[in-house]
Amino acid sequence: MKWARRAAMTFLVVVLAAGLLANWIAPDSYARQFRDLPDVAPSSQHWLGTDDLGRDRFSRLLYGTRISVLLAPAAALVSSALAALIGGAAGFAGGWLEGCVMAATDLFLSLPWLFLLITARAFLPLNVSPLASVAITFALLGCLGWAAAARVICADARALCDSDILLLARASGSSGWRLLRRHVIPNLMPVLSAQFWISIPVFILTEANLGILGLGVAEPLPSWGSLLRELENFSAFSAQPWLFAPLLLLVLTVSCFHVALENREVWT
Amino acid sequence: MKRRELIALLVVGFCRALPGAPGSWAQPGSQLRFCIHSEPKTLNPLLVDDDASETIRYLTGGVLVRLNRMTQQLQPELAIAWKMNRAGDAISFTLRKNVRFSDGTPFSAADVAYTIHRLMDPAMHSPTGDSFRFGNGEVETRMGGEDRIYIKFPAPIAGLDKLFDQVAILSVNSPNREMAVLGPYYVAENKAGSYLLLKRNANYWKRDSAGRQLPYIESIHIDIEQNRDIEMLRFERGEIDFIDSLSAENYDRLAARAPATIHDAGVSMDAEQIWFNQFPNAPLPDYKKAWFASARFRSAISESIHRADLARVVFHGHAQPAVSWISPANRFWFDARLRPYPFDQKSALRLLTQDGFSLRNGVLYDRSGRTVEFSLITNAGNSSRERMAAMIQQDLAGVGIRLNIVTLDFPSLLERITRSYAYEACLLGLVNNGLDPDAQMNVWLSSGENHIWNPNQKTPATAWEAEIDRLMRAQASTMEAKKRKEAVDEVQEIVWRQAPFIYLVNKDALVAVSTNLHNVHPVALQPQVYWNIEQLWMGPTRRRDR
Numbered sequence: 001m002k003w004a005r006r007a008a009m010t011f012l013v014v015v016l017a018a019g020l021l022a023n024w025i026a027p028d029s030y031a032r033q034f035r036d037l038p039d040v041a042p043s044s045q046h047w048l049g050t051d052d053l054g055r056d057r058f059s060r061l062l063y064g065t066r067i068s069v070l071l072a073p074a075a076a077l078v079s080s081a082l083a084a085l086i087g088g089a090a091g092f093a094g095g096w097l098e099g100c101v102m103a104a105t106d107l108f109l110s111l112p113w114l115f116l117l118i119t120a121r122a123f124l125p126l127n128v129s130p131l132a133s134v135a136i137t138f139a140l141l142g143c144l145g146w147a148a149a150a151r152v153i154c155a156d157a158r159a160l161c162d163s164d165i166l167l168l169a170r171a172s173g174s175s176g177w178r179l180l181r182r183h184v185i186p187n188l189m190p191v192l193s194a195q196f197w198i199s200i201p202v203f204i205l206t207e208a209n210l211g212i213l214g215l216g217v218a219e220p221l222p223s224w225g226s227l228l229r230e231l232e233n234f235s236a237f238s239a240q241p242w243l244f245a246p247l248l249l250l251v252l253t254v255s256c257f258h259v260a261l262e263n264r265e266v267w268t
Numbered sequence: 269m270k271r272r273e274l275i276a277l278l279v280v281g282f283c284r285a286l287p288g289a290p291g292s293w294a295q296p297g298s299q300l301r302f303c304i305h306s307e308p309k310t311l312n313p314l315l316v317d318d319d320a321s322e323t324i325r326y327l328t329g330g331v332l333v334r335l336n337r338m339t340q341q342l343q344p345e346l347a348i349a350w351k352m353n354r355a356g357d358a359i360s361f362t363l364r365k366n367v368r369f370s371d372g373t374p375f376s377a378a379d380v381a382y383t384i385h386r387l388m389d390p391a392m393h394s395p396t397g398d399s400f401r402f403g404n405g406e407v408e409t410r411m412g413g414e415d416r417i418y419i420k421f422p423a424p425i426a427g428l429d430k431l432f433d434q435v436a437i438l439s440v441n442s443p444n445r446e447m448a449v450l451g452p453y454y455v456a457e458n459k460a461g462s463y464l465l466l467k468r469n470a471n472y473w474k475r476d477s478a479g480r481q482l483p484y485i486e487s488i489h490i491d492i493e494q495n496r497d498i499e500m501l502r503f504e505r506g507e508i509d510f511i512d513s514l515s516a517e518n519y520d521r522l523a524a525r526a527p528a529t530i531h532d533a534g535v536s537m538d539a540e541q542i543w544f545n546q547f548p549n550a551p552l553p554d555y556k557k558a559w560f561a562s563a564r565f566r567s568a569i570s571e572s573i574h575r576a577d578l579a580r581v582v583f584h585g586h587a588q589p590a591v592s593w594i595s596p597a598n599r600f601w602f603d604a605r606l607r608p609y610p611f612d613q614k615s616a617l618r619l620l621t622q623d624g625f626s627l628r629n630g631v632l633y634d635r636s637g638r639t640v641e642f643s644l645i646t647n648a649g650n651s652s653r654e655r656m657a658a659m660i661q662q663d664l665a666g667v668g669i670r671l672n673i674v675t676l677d678f679p680s681l682l683e684r685i686t687r688s689y690a691y692e693a694c695l696l697g698l699v700n701n702g703l704d705p706d707a708q709m710n711v712w713l714s715s716g717e718n719h720i721w722n723p724n725q726k727t728p729a730t731a732w733e734a735e736i737d738r739l740m741r742a743q744a745s746t747m748e749a750k751k752r753k754e755a756v757d758e759v760q761e762i763v764w765r766q767a768p769f770i771y772l773v774n775k776d777a778l779v780a781v782s783t784n785l786h787n788v789h790p791v792a793l794q795p796q797v798y799w800n801i802e803q804l805w806m807g808p809t810r811r812r813d814r
Contacts, residue, residue, distance in 0.1 A: 033662055038581050052517075053581060053655055122680035126643035126691060127672055219658040219673045232497070232651070 008256035015253055019066030026059035031220035041242070048242050051230065055220075061246055064222035068204050069253065071138040076199035078142030083149030084192050090150070091157025092184060102154065108147035117144065117210060130221035137216055141203045149195040156191050160184060201254040208250065224250050298486045298806040300785065300798075301508045303493040307461055312446045313436035314387055317395040319794075320492075326795055327466055327488060329436025330450020332361055332380070333429060337791045337799035340599055340703060342429060346375065346437060346450060346473075356424035356747035359432075363415040368471040369439045369448040377417040381409040382440035384419055396434050399707070400425060402744075426744045426752060427704035452483040452802045464490045474802055482802035503529075509785045509806075512796040514778040515652070516584040522780050529780045533790040535588055536777035537595045537700040540656065542569075542644070542693055542770040546722040548729070550689040555638060560692070564619045566767040570609040571616040572667045573660055579773050582655045586778055590771035592760045593711070597774070597792040598703050601753065603760040608771075613666050620667065632668030641670040645684065646695040648675035653695055656772060660695075685720060694720075695772075703793075705743065705756045712740050712759065721768050732766050784808070 018025060027047075034054035042049045048057035090101035120140055128136065160166060160183075169183050208225040210216040217223040227246035308321040313329045316322050332347035344350075347361040367375040387397040388407045400407070403423025410418040425431065442448035447455065452474070453466035466488040474482045491508070493499050500518050502508045504525070514522075514530075522530045544560035545552065552560075559565050575589035589608035594601045617627060624635030632640040644660070646653045654675060661671040676684070684691045700707070710716040714725040714733045728734035736759050743755035763769065777792040786805050790796050798804065 031662070033659065035577050035581055035659075053658055118677050119680070122676050122683075126645060126674045127641065129670075129672060133672075133674075218675075219654065219661060229651070 004259050008259035011252060011256045012260065015065060015249070016069055018062055019069050022059070022062035022066050026056075026062045028056040028059045030055065030060045030063040030222050032056070041240070048245050049240075057227075057242070057245070060222040060227060061249065064224050064227050064246065065249065067134055067217060067221065068207060068224040068250075071134065072200050072203040072207065073196075075138040075142035075145070075203045076196050078139065079145040079199050079203075080149060080192055080196040082143065082146035083153050083195060084188065086146060087150035087153030088157050088184070088188060091154040092161060092180070094158065094161065098154065098158070102151070105147045105151050105154075109151075113144065113206075114209065117141075117206075120144070121210075128218075130218040133218040134216075134221055134223065137207060137210065138203065141206055145199060145203065145206075149199065152195060153188060153191060156188055157184065160187055197257060197260070201257045204250065204254060295484050295486055295806055298484070299489055300485050300487075300804065300806065301489045301491065302510050302798075303491045303499045303502070303508055305492075305494050305496070305499075307492050308464070311455060311458070313438070314383075314392060314394040314396055316434075323490070323795065324455065324464065324466075325434075325436055326451075327453045327798070327801060328449045328451040328455060328469075330367075330375075331434075331436055332363075332432045335430060335433040335703070335793075337793040337795070338789060340793070342433070347432075350429060352428055352747070354747065356426065356428060357422070358418065358420040359428055360416065360418040363417065364473060365415055367450065367473045369442055369450055370454040370469045370471055371439075371442050371444050371448040372471060373439050373442040373448055375437070375439075375450060376414045377411040379437050379440050380417045380419075381411060383435060383438045384409055386438060387435060399431050399434070400428075424745060424747065426706050426747070430704055453488055456487070461492060463492060466490065472802075476803070484803070484805040485801075503780055503782070506782065509782040510788075510797045511780045512777075512790075512794075514780055516582075516586045516778065519586060519778040519780070520584050526780075528783050531779050531781060531788075531790040532586060533777040533779065533792050533796060535595060535597050535774045536792045536796075537597050537794075538697055538775050539590045539593070539595060539700070540653070540695070540697045540772045540775070541590070542660070542695050542772065543721045543768060544642075544693045545685075545689060545691050546729070546768070547689040548722070550691075552692060555634060555636060556642065556692060559634065559640070559642075562623050563766045564623045565625075566770065567609070567765075568616040568619040568623075568667070569664070569669075570767050570770045571612050571619070572669075573609075573663050573770070573772065574611040575608055575772055576611065577663075578656055578659055581659065582652055583773060583775060586776040587773040588776075590774045591764065592771060593698075593708065593763055593769065594705065594756070594760060595700065595774045595792075597777075598700075600749075601703065601705055601756055603757040605757075606760060606764050609767075611663075613663075616667050627668045630668055631670075639670065640668065641672065642692040643672040643674050644693045644695055645674045645676055645681055645691050647678045647681050649677075653697070657695055686723075705740075705752075705759075709740060709744065712736055730766075732762050736762055 027045075032055060034050055034056070036054065037046070037050050038054040039052050040046060040050050046056050046058065048061060051057055051060065086101055090098040117140060121137070124136055165187075166179060166183055169179055174182070204224065207216050207223060208228050210225055216225040224246055228250070230243050231247060304320045304323055306318065306320045308324050309318050310316060310321050311324060313325045316325050331345050333342045333350060334345045335341070336343045346364050346367060348364050349362040350359060352359045361380065363375070363377055363380065369375060384407060386392055387394050388400060389397075400421060402421065402425050405422030407422065408420040412418065421428070437450055438446060439448040449469065450473075452469055452472050454469050455464060456467040457463075457465035468483060468486050472482060476482055493502070496515070496518075499508070499511055503511050519530055519532070544566060546557070546560050548557070550557070579585065579587040579589060588596075591606045591608045592603060594603070596602045596604075620632065625640065626633050634640060644657055646657055654673070657673045661673055664671045681694070685694055710718040711720070713719060714722070714728040714737050717723055719725065722729055725733070728737055739755040739759045743752040746752055777790065777796050779790045779796050781788045781790070781797060784806055786807050787800070787803050788797060789800065791799055793799070
């Protein structure tokens with residue numbers, strides 16, 4: 001399956017590069033409204049046609065890719081760091097702290113997240129720029145998405161604490177900080193890394209879900225979520241198959257992340 | 269025109285409105301199917317407060333007078349004649365004889381008296397009764413035999429006769445109470461959350477010009493379906509017979525696939541609008557409160573918005589620039605002298621300059637040098653409003669204003685505009701079902717809860733709001749239609765000048781009707797399709813009527 005991993009990585013690099021270079025590649029601004037050309041079919045001028053406000057779909061897809069593909073890993077980094085801190089501390093300390101953290105994690109996991117995100121979004125300040133709004137959305141995702149990963153890391157840390165390696169290290173006189181730096185963190189890195197890679201597609205999909213509810217990235221900034229909203233009118237699919245482009249890109253990107261992740265797990 | 273002549277004219281009109289009625293007086297097995305978008309909260313006609321319940325009330329309730337949705341005139345129903353006194357606080361009805369409820373109980377003046385007392389009973393908390401509740405005191409009813417009744421209210425009520433369009437008469441004697449009806453249909457089955465089945469009222473009094481008993485259609489199957497896309501698919505599959513309040517996208521889609529099914533009934537009563545938060549205790553910085561309180565600032569925003577583009581791009585041309593709180597669909601009350609604000613950003617900048625704003629390098633600054641930026645909230649999931657907001661964002665960028673669009677779930681939005689007042693500007697639509705301006709007293713009186721830009725004022729905050737208060741009270745206290753119209757026109761002009769609401773567009777009433785349903789004449793008022801339910805009939809595919 002080496003070829004599949006290579007293909008997936010290549011695709012991800014291309015997508016990332018296209019997003020990063022959107023300013024140069026995109027034929028138009030993502031916000032420019034060609035009001036005389038709303039909802040037109042693909043042409044040499046507009047490769048994926050225009051949306052219902054006359055904005056160039058291809059340009060919006062490129063800029064949306066930049067937002068989703070850059071900010072989802074950032075949110076994944078935040079959530080993985082939080083998970084490492086909370087789960088690692090609980091597993092390492094054990095006892096009542098572990099019990100409390102696990103109870104809190106269970107509670108966190110049982111909450112209806114979509115509704116909580118909607119509520120949390122409603123409490124945020126209104127007067128923020130679209131860029132700040134997108135950063136807030138992903139920061140929220142990052143801050144709220146640690147629980148499942150924390151559980152895994154806590155279990156791993158607990159197992160590690162009970163392992164012969166740590167027993168031997170303790171017997172050799174290693175202090176708590178040294179144990180953490182030399183033994184615990186390096187041994188938790190593979191699982192942390194796996195959690196990080198798993199979170200990226202999850203956050204992309206969550207933002208897409210929020211976007212479909214109209215609660216993701218603010219206008220006029222595009223994201224995959226806001227672009228996917230065009231698919232709400234599912235009866236128009238057969239007449240306008242190019243509307244599938246963002247969905248196709250999302251599915252391919254998420255699939256590629258999974259293929260890449262599988263191989264990373266093999267390495268660990 | 270004398271009442272008898274009017275009645276005669278209406279009867280003639282009614283008879284002419286029956287081209288190609290079916291051969292038999294009823295169509296055995298015929299069933300009309302359509303969707304409502306939520307479950308009716310009540311089947312008690314006095315407690316109706318939602319669209320779904322109103323649908324059931326319209327189809328089952330017998331009323332004394334009915335507002336003809338096409339002519340916008342009152343027409344006799346259970347009352348064959350009526351007369352209001354000069355003071356406008358009393359009305360007498362002469363009732364139709366030999367009418368029976370759906371369960372066979374005879375109809376008389378005692379039923380009307382019973383209905384009015386139930387309606388006005390404070391313990392009932394009837395939303396319909398609220399329209400009649402002016403002044404303190406009891407309502408008085410006097411019966412003059414079986415077919416005459418005189419009703420006196422504690423205080424004058426403007427447009428009193430039209431309010432009876434909403435009052436479905438209950439039976440005082442029937443053991444079935446609210447389920448005994450005088451309308452064309454009765455509720456035969458109610459499967460919660462799924463459907464309602466209405467069956468033809470065999471005792472319905474109305475007959476067509478050939479003396480055949482109405483209605484023609486045997487039963488009505490009303491499905492509860494929240495998802496408008498699924499409703500659309502079901503219509504295309506032929507599972508339902510009509511859809512009202514179609515979106516412009518769906519209308520255009522049907523126009524391409526099944527042009528015979530679609531109807532644009534012209535501009536509707538619905539308006540989309542923006543307003544700024546002017547509540548004095550709102551948690552906003554003082555400089556923003558000063559911007560929003562300025563009529564010049566609001567007018568400048570209004571002039572910066574390209575309404576024609578909104579109508580063309582967002583509503584695919586099925587809307588028109590809005591000008592007033594009364595839609596042009598409301599033929600009598602709309603002030604036809606008003607014109608929508610033109611799209612004129614130069615004029616907008618002149619107005620802003622007069623208020624101390626200045627445009628530098630494409631950015632607008634106020635007199636203190638602050639950049640002009642504000643947020644606009646609207647409800648998430650409403651794609652038309654989100655698109656309008658995005659277009660307004662681009663329009664305002666043309667005068668250097670940065671607009672931040674925030675979509676919120678509806679409860680959060682309501683919380684902000686009615687309780688916390690933590691918002692700057694809001695984009696929403698108002699659905700107006702009533703024709704009489706009295707129905708909007710709560711919006712226009714400065715003390716009103718729905719005076720949404722600055723509600724519940726103890727004394728009017730501005731001279732123009734005081735003037736609106738005076739005019740609205742004046743029109744409500746006179747019975748002369750001309751004087752009322754003059755006062756309401758003046759209110760419309762003040763609102764146009766002061767722009768507390770910036771009206772954007774009036775949407776068209778778009779409907780899709782199966783070609784199997786006949787004698788359909790869609791209108792702008794609700795209900796748009798089945799307002800003449802008794803005269804509709806099912807039959808072979810028709811060519812487009814219009």
